[in-house]
Amino acid sequence: MDEQIIARRALRRPEGRTTLLAASSEPRIRTEVLHFHTTGSVEFWDLTDLAREVVARSGVRHGQVTVHTLHTTTSVVVNEAETGFFNDFRRLIQEAVPAERYYEHDDHELRTENIQEDELVNGHAHCGQLLAGSASVTLAVVDGELLLGRWQRVMFLELDQARERRVVIHAQGA
Numbered sequence: 001m002d003e004q005i006i007a008r009r010a011l012r013r014p015e016g017r018t019t020l021l022a023a024s025s026e027p028r029i030r031t032e033v034l035h036f037h038t039t040g041s042v043e044f045w046d047l048t049d050l051a052r053e054v055v056a057r058s059g060v061r062h063g064q065v066t067v068h069t070l071h072t073t074t075s076v077v078v079n080e081a082e083t084g085f086f087n088d089f090r091r092l093i094q095e096a097v098p099a100e101r102y103y104e105h106d107d108h109e110l111r112t113e114n115i116q117e118d119e120l121v122n123g124h125a126h127c128g129q130l131l132a133g134s135a136s137v138t139l140a141v142v143d144g145e146l147l148l149g150r151w152q153r154v155m156f157l158e159l160d161q162a163r164e165r166r167v168v169i170h171a172q173g174a
Contacts, residue, residue, distance in 0.1 A: 011046040011081040011153065014038075014165075018050075021168070023058070030058035031170045038158040038165055041125070042090045045156040046081065047167060051139070052146055054169040061144045063173010068136035070168065073125035073160035075133035080151040089132075093159070096131060099124045125160035132157055141173055 016036030023030045032054050038045070047067055055065050067076050079085065103123025104110055137154060140147040148154070156167055 011044055011086075011155065013049060014045045014047070014156065014167075025059070027172065028058055028060045028063070028174060029170070029172045030054055030060075031168060032057075034167045034169065036165055036167075037162065039162050041158060041161050042093055042128075043158045044081070044086060045158070046153055047076070047156050047169070048146070048148070048154045051154050051169055055141055055144065055146065055171045058171035058173075060141050060171045060173040063141045063171065064138050065141055065146065065169065065171040066136055066138045067154055067156075068168045068170070069156060070166045071160075071163075072135075073122055073129055073158075074135075074165060075129055075157040075159065076135065076137050076167070077133040077155050077157055078137055078139075078148070078152050079155065081153040081155065082151075093128050093132065097124045097127045103127070120160065122160045128159040132159060141171065 014034065014036035016034055018032045018034050021031040021033055034047075034050060036045070051065050051067055069076050101124070105123035105126055106121045108115065108119070139154070146154075156165070158165070
């Protein structure tokens with residue numbers, strides 16, 4: 001096994017606060033935002049139970065739930081929560097988009113758009129996000145339950161570095 005690959009801790013649920021953005025009973029809709037802090041690059045956070053809880057609070061029996069990240073260097077994915085997979089993916093993404101190479105996004109002599117005062121060097125994380133997945137996933141809700149396969153989990157994927165993050169969970173249906 002590659003010495004740089006570390007054993008990952010079991011998939012963790014993010015600790016943070018949720019804020020209710022919107023709710024209605026007719027139609028049944030509930031939108032909550034989770035605010036939490038990641039701890040490093042290429043790490044997965046389990047959102048499955050939180051999505052289930054939002055569905056339960058919404059009262060939706062038949063409909064859908066969307067889990068959406070508000071950040072361009074993160075993804076929401078559905079996959080198996082298994083240490084070997086996490087290590088394999090970490091190695092794959094680091095080989096495909098190494099942080100050490102040149103990214104025009106990080107070249108402030110060339111870049112003129114969307115620059116902040118505290119701009120991070122994270123071109124690799126933006127490129128990795130496009131390879132890793134999507135900003136959101138939508139899952140069917142039937143009889144009040146998320147339709148997931150036996151090993152599937154809804155996961156937030158951090159591709160940048162330890163940062164404050166927000167995830168929107170939106171349930172709707174009957």
